[in-house]
Amino acid sequence: MKTIQNIGIIIFLIGLGIFSALPFMGTFKLDQGTFDGIVAEKRIKSDLFIQDIQQNVVGKEYNGMINLSSNISKALDNANEAHVKNKEYKKKIYTKSSEMASLIGKRSGSGYIVNNKGIMWMLTFGLGIIGALMFIVPQVLTLGKKGIKNDGIYHQSSTNRGWIAWLVFAFLVSFYMVLYFGSEYAVNWTYLVDPISESLSGNPAGHWFVYGFMYCVIMVVMAVRMYIKYRHNMYQMVRTTSVLFFQIIFAFLIPEIMVRLQMPYYDFKNAFPLDYDFFFQWNLKSLINSGGIGLFILVWGIVLTLVIVPVMVYFFGKRWYCSWVCGCGGLAETLGDPYRQHSSKSLFSWKVERWLIHGVLVFAVFMTGITLYSFFAETGTVMGIKTSGIQNTYSLAIGSVFAGVIGTGFYPIFGNRVWCRFGCPLAAYLGFVQRFKSRFRITTNGGQCISCGNCSTYCEQGIDVRAYAQKGENIVRSSCVGCGVCSAVCPRGVLKLENGPEAGRINPTQVLLGNDVDLMELVNNK
Amino acid sequence: MEHIVIIGNGIAGVTAARHIRKNSDKRITVVSTETDYFFSRTALMYIYMGHMKFEHTQPYENWFWKKNRIDLVKGYVNTVDHLNKSLILANGSSIAYDKLILATGSKPNKFGWPGQDLPGVQGLYSKQDLDQLEANAPDNKTCKRAVIVGGGLIGIEMAEMLRSRKIPVTFLVREDSFWNGVLPAGESALINEHILEHHIDLRLGVNLGEILADENGRARAVVIKETGEEIACDVVGLTAGVSPNVDFLKDSGIELGRGIKVNRHLETNIKDIYAIGDCAEQHESIGNRRPIEAVWYTGRMMGETVAQTICGNKIEYKPGHWFNSAKFLDVEYQTYGWVFSERGMKEYEQHFHWRDDKELICITMAFHKETKQFLGINTFGIRMRHEIFDRWLTEERDVFYVMEHLKDANFDPEFYTTYETKIVSKFNSEFGTNITPKKKSWKRIFSNA
Numbered sequence: 020m021k022t023i024q025n026i027g028i029i030i031f032l033i034g035l036g037i038f039s040a041l042p043f044m045g046t047f048k049l050d051q052g053t054f055d056g057i058v059a060e061k062r063i064k065s066d067l068f069i070q071d072i073q074q075n076v077v078g079k080e081y082n083g084m085i086n087l088s089s090n091i092s093k094a095l096d097n098a099n100e101a102h103v104k105n106k107e108y109k110k111k112i113y114t115k116s117s118e119m120a121s122l123i124g125k126r127s128g129s130g131y132i133v134n135n136k137g138i139m140w141m142l143t144f145g146l147g148i149i150g151a152l153m154f155i156v157p158q159v160l161t162l163g164k165k166g167i168k169n170d171g172i173y174h175q176s177s178t179n180r181g182w183i184a185w186l187v188f189a190f191l192v193s194f195y196m197v198l199y200f201g202s203e204y205a206v207n208w209t210y211l212v213d214p215i216s217e218s219l220s221g222n223p224a225g226h227w228f229v230y231g232f233m234y235c236v237i238m239v240v241m242a243v244r245m246y247i248k249y250r251h252n253m254y255q256m257v258r259t260t261s262v263l264f265f266q267i268i269f270a271f272l273i274p275e276i277m278v279r280l281q282m283p284y285y286d287f288k289n290a291f292p293l294d295y296d297f298f299f300q301w302n303l304k305s306l307i308n309s310g311g312i313g314l315f316i317l318v319w320g321i322v323l324t325l326v327i328v329p330v331m332v333y334f335f336g337k338r339w340y341c342s343w344v345c346g347c348g349g350l351a352e353t354l355g356d357p358y359r360q361h362s363s364k365s366l367f368s369w370k371v372e373r374w375l376i377h378g379v380l381v382f383a384v385f386m387t388g389i390t391l392y393s394f395f396a397e398t399g400t401v402m403g404i405k406t407s408g409i410q411n412t413y414s415l416a417i418g419s420v421f422a423g424v425i426g427t428g429f430y431p432i433f434g435n436r437v438w439c440r441f442g443c444p445l446a447a448y449l450g451f452v453q454r455f456k457s458r459f460r461i462t463t464n465g466g467q468c469i470s471c472g473n474c475s476t477y478c479e480q481g482i483d484v485r486a487y488a489q490k491g492e493n494i495v496r497s498s499c500v501g502c503g504v505c506s507a508v509c510p511r512g513v514l515k516l517e518n519g520p521e522a523g524r525i526n527p528t529q530v531l532l533g534n535d536v537d538l539m540e541l542v543n544n545k
Numbered sequence: 546m547e548h549i550v551i552i553g554n555g556i557a558g559v560t561a562a563r564h565i566r567k568n569s570d571k572r573i574t575v576v577s578t579e580t581d582y583f584f585s586r587t588a589l590m591y592i593y594m595g596h597m598k599f600e601h602t603q604p605y606e607n608w609f610w611k612k613n614r615i616d617l618v619k620g621y622v623n624t625v626d627h628l629n630k631s632l633i634l635a636n637g638s639s640i641a642y643d644k645l646i647l648a649t650g651s652k653p654n655k656f657g658w659p660g661q662d663l664p665g666v667q668g669l670y671s672k673q674d675l676d677q678l679e680a681n682a683p684d685n686k687t688c689k690r691a692v693i694v695g696g697g698l699i700g701i702e703m704a705e706m707l708r709s710r711k712i713p714v715t716f717l718v719r720e721d722s723f724w725n726g727v728l729p730a731g732e733s734a735l736i737n738e739h740i741l742e743h744h745i746d747l748r749l750g751v752n753l754g755e756i757l758a759d760e761n762g763r764a765r766a767v768v769i770k771e772t773g774e775e776i777a778c779d780v781v782g783l784t785a786g787v788s789p790n791v792d793f794l795k796d797s798g799i800e801l802g803r804g805i806k807v808n809r810h811l812e813t814n815i816k817d818i819y820a821i822g823d824c825a826e827q828h829e830s831i832g833n834r835r836p837i838e839a840v841w842y843t844g845r846m847m848g849e850t851v852a853q854t855i856c857g858n859k860i861e862y863k864p865g866h867w868f869n870s871a872k873f874l875d876v877e878y879q880t881y882g883w884v885f886s887e888r889g890m891k892e893y894e895q896h897f898h899w900r901d902d903k904e905l906i907c908i909t910m911a912f913h914k915e916t917k918q919f920l921g922i923n924t925f926g927i928r929m930r931h932e933i934f935d936r937w938l939t940e941e942r943d944v945f946y947v948m949e950h951l952k953d954a955n956f957d958p959e960f961y962t963t964y965e966t967k968i969v970s971k972f973n974s975e976f977g978t979n980i981t982p983k984k985k986s987w988k989r990i991f992s993n994a
């Protein structure tokens with residue numbers, strides 16, 4: 020078994036290695052016809068840029084995207100600079116240089132990778148999946164009898180912030196940097212999944228398709244790990260199945276198929292304000308222009324946020340969204356599960372959490388307010404603030420850096436819910452409902468707690484569950500995503516997630532059940 | 546300002562300190578020698594197993610004590626001088642008190658076995674014991690086999706710990722079935738099976754004869770008393786129970802039995818000195834309880850109680866219905882009320898036992914032979930609601946009522962398989978009744994809350 024697992028690791032690392040090397044590989048040669056096509060498609064009016072590219076890029080063969088993209092961005096920057104200087108604003112190119120580079124790169128790729136997409140897929144995704152499964156599946160036996168499987172978590176480098184964890188951190192952060200800020204380096208990755216993308220939406224894959232596909236693959240593989248690890252715990256099994264379902268069907272397949280059907284790309288479960296650009300002008304316009312389905316999405320999006328989400332939170336707690344449906348939650352609960360113990364439980368981080376998450380919510384609402392005002396008033400500035408400026412700031416700082424680079428990149432260091440805990444505006448909103456108007460609570464079982472600390476340690480949301488449990492008090496916290504792991508790891512059966520009557524949901528106690536009844540009454544009812 | 550000094554920063558001492566702070570402005574000092582801050586002793590095993598780090602076992606952050614004006618002194622108390630109301634510490638310093646609370650806990654039992662003090666032989670009680678185990682048994686190359694002596698809760702925890710590092714374990718149990726002085730036979734048998742499933746070499750009905758040393762004076766083997774069999778090992782775990790940690794009080798004038806003798810107000814024979822937790826011994830047992838109760842919960846309850854007395858609201862220690870819980874490897878155990886083993890069974894006590902045919906799940910219910918009054922329940926692999934059973938015991942419900950409403954008491958996580966129907970149908974066929982379990986009702990569950 021150990022050998023199979025070790026071979027699995029090696030295979031996985033080979034796949035990962037090839038995948039990581041791809042951005043530096045491949046041959047690219049832009050021919051005139053393709054370039055003319057791009058010029059026409061993008062309506063490029065900059066003669067300087069066209070000339071520059073034709074002279075320096077067209078017909079040349081490049082090894083790897085690095086040289087190609089630097090030539091393109093140089094050409095683009097020079098051209099724009101000259102146009103601005105000459106006040107030829109009509110000629111200025113507004114496409115970002117990395118976007119331009121990935122567009123040109125995607126169409127000019129040639130050589131082995133482009134011609135052997137299937138083989139390359141096998142060598143990257145294929146090896147990764149096979150290797151990971153060879154490591155994971157034998158755990159059915161190696162982990163022994165079903166039950167809590169946390170042995171050695173604080174002894175292993177990967178799960179105890181050792182060097183492996185830091186490597187994973189570095190990899191994830193770089194990956195997200197490429198995704199958000201350097202899509203030209205993802206061009207080779209897009210080739211691998213072109214066949215899949217074409218069979219779904221009919222279009223070749225972009226880097227977001229790579230991400231979406233990878234997301235599903237990782238979740239599936241890591242869900243297998245969850246199924247094995249928590250096979251004694253039906254709640255975890257059902258919940259894991261649910262997040263998988265919503266990710267694959269709702270977040271991945273349906274939007275792609277909608278594109279094929281000439282409908283707008285839309286993830287029906289992605290609620291505003293997590294879906295922060297829902298009310299952006301381009302989105303509203305595209306929805307309004309898409310006829311019946313567009314209107315339906317518009318209404319659905321609004322009803323989802325204003326009615327469905329809070330009503331469901333009232334009945335089931337915010338868990339129905341955060342750990343049963345949401346994609347961010349889904350990744351956190353699968354890929355992130357090995358890191359859940361790293362969320363800080365200190366009072367200090369709770370304070371930081373409340374400022375940050377509510378700050379983001381205020382920011383999101385403010386931005387959307389301004390966006391809607393400019394949409395209806397048909398203006399680009401509100402009270403001297405540029406709408407696009409504030410949108411760009413939000414997209415960059417919150418949408419990309421916080422949710423992506425930090426939110427996932429920091430899994431191995433700060434735990435698997437950095438974004439959900441500190442940043443997600445939707446979570447902040449659901450949290451209010453859960454805290455003040457909901458039937459959900461984690462019931463503490465009388466006086467049974469032995470203050471061992473397993474629950475707090477493994478709470479991914481950084482809730483000091485023990486602080487409540489050892490006082491005999493139910494846990495009613497806005498940040499609880501109802502993952503159920505505190506209940507699973509408790510060795511004394513103290514915690515139960517449940518939906519019940521609101522009365523008595525919060526039950527502050529000082530003297531716990533099991534002691535003198537009069538004393539309990541005296542102290543607890545004071 | 547009155548100065549309250551507490552010896553021992555375990556659950557008993559710390560609970561007392563917290564509650565005194567809540568109810569008063571008195572000066573509070575906690576003197577303890579083991580660790581700087583309160584930690585959860587019950588979680589020691591999880592540190593060795595790598596589930597947690599030591600810091601995770603500390604229920605309060607380090608700033609808590611200062612903020613709540615609870616002074617912490619790290620040191621060992623050598624002498625209690627009650628005539629001068631002062632403590633003398635091992636480092637020579639002294640601390641004056643107005644009221645003193647003794648919460649000094651327990652220490653592992655040693656029964657005078659030859660070799661019991663050799664290097665490589667150890668108990669599992671304190672943080673130091675844990676560090677010792679880390680040194681003695683870091684992995685299965687350094688420790689090729691460990692022998693554990695004493696089949697109680699700490700013994701099985703120690704076995705689980707060592708197994709988590711794949712160290713072969715031989716488990717010597719004096720009784721002819723695991724913990725059958727406490728558990729009824731069916732349950733004890735279930736745990737026996739489970740221990741074997743975990744590849745622990747369980748030896749029932751045997752005693753430790755002696756521990757042999759190698760040429761360096763380290764433990765190298767144990768000898769079984771009954772058979773003379775020698776078992777080679779690198780570590781010997783002594784887990785044959787605990788007894789109150791009171792030796793330093795021998796000449797203090799405080800009345801001692803096995804523990805520190807206290808009355809129902811937790812007062813010792815000396816004015817202004819109280820004792821709580823593992824180290825306290827009741828003059829007379831309360832109900833079915835033992836005079837010394839070395840469990841977490843009673844330490845906490847005594848702390849809650851003595852704090853009231855100290856803050857001017859003199860009350861008796863009146864524990865409610867007995868409850869307890871533990872975990873045997875992967876099987877969780879809870880108990881509410883009294884279910885005695887065959888050895889300790891009351892003459893009026895009758896049992897109903899059910900065990901699932903596939904999973905390691907079982908329950909035993911005790912009830913009165915004549916009146917059918919429900920007396921208690923043991924559950925293995927099913928979680929039950931403390932509040933419900935506490936209420937049923939107070940209301941003196943009969944066993945039929947309990948069976949009928951069993952679903953109200955289930956505390957397993959959502960989507961778990963439920964067993965009430967199976968349990969009740971076995972009960973029906975055994976006792977010729979015709980009970981159908983009622984649907985779980987929130988109204989009933991919260992009726993008293």
Ligand SMILES: Cc1cc2nc3c(=O)[nH]c(=O)nc-3n(C[C@H](O)[C@H](O)[C@H](O)COP(=O)(O)OP(=O)(O)OC[C@H]3O[C@@H](n4cnc5c(N)ncnc54)[C@H](O)[C@@H]3O)c2cc1C
Nearest residue numbers: 553555556557577578579621622649650822823839840841
């Ligand atoms: C491994 C293990 C697992 C356990 N699991 C459970 C469980 O699951 N459920 C349960 O109910 N119970 C369990 N127990 C028992 C439970 O931990 C004890 O009942 C409880 O900790 C006793 O608390 P206490 O405050 O009375 O004493 P302690 O926690 O022992 O604290 C006493 C403190 O006083 C210090 N002290 C003693 N003498 C002096 C002195 N002269 N000067 C200065 N300091 C001194 C000691 O060093 C110690 O730190 C377990 C015990 C162990 C060892």
Ligand code: SF4
Nearest residue numbers: 478499500502503505
């Ligand atoms: S409190 Fe429990 S259920 Fe809630 S997020 Fe933390 S571990 Fe999950």
Ligand code: SF4
Nearest residue numbers: 468469471472474509
């Ligand atoms: S895991 Fe259970 S026993 Fe341990 S501190 Fe949490 S609630 Fe208490």
